[in-house]
Amino acid sequence: MYACAGLANTATTAVVIIGLMHIELGTVPSNFAGYAVGLLLSFVLNSRYTFRANASGAMLVRFLAAAGIAYVANLIVVLATLYLTGAPRISQIAGMPVYTIVGYLVNKNWAMKG
Numbered sequence: 001m002y003a004c005a006g007l008a009n010t011a012t013t014a015v016v017i018i019g020l021m022h023i024e025l026g027t028v029p030s031n032f033a034g035y036a037v038g039l040l041l042s043f044v045l046n047s048r049y050t051f052r053a054n055a056s057g058a059m060l061v062r063f064l065a066a067a068g069i070a071y072v073a074n075l076i077v078v079l080a081t082l083y084l085t086g087a088p089r090i091s092q093i094a095g096m097p098v099y100t101i102v103g104y105l106v107n108k109n110w111a112m113k114g
Contacts, residue, residue: 005045006100013038017092027088031078035099039067042103051112062111070103 017034021027043063047055078095082088 001050002046002104005042005050006104008045009038009042010096010100012041014092014096018089021088021092027078027082027091028075031075031092031095035067035071035074039064042067046107047112051107053112059112063107066103066106066111069106070099073102074099 013034015034016037017030020030020033025033043055043060047053047059047063053059074095077098078091081091081094085091
């Protein structure tokens with residue numbers, strides 16, 4: 001189920017990022033906005049369907065911390081790839097699986113635990 005939630009979240013995030021880059025918002029602001037939109041969708045899908053957890057305020061705080069950790073890992077890859085390739089769209093694509101993998105591991109092992 002995490003894969004399905006992840007695909008929906010990734011598609012939504014990518015559409016927002018690419019749309020904002022298309023209007024030349026910039027690499028980092030587009031990345032941030034895309035992940036912010038995807039964050040809300042991710043919490044709903046993952047708490048209800050993936051981890052079947054009873055959402056609580058404490059869980060939301062842990063989820064946001066997990067998302068922050070995943071986002072920092074993503075942004076490191078995005079900026080490193082941008083530096084190495086000079087290709088903004090490729091850098092965004094390179095960062096997405098990093099966010100997904102780190103997010104899953106932190107959520108599974110900490111954030112979505114009762």
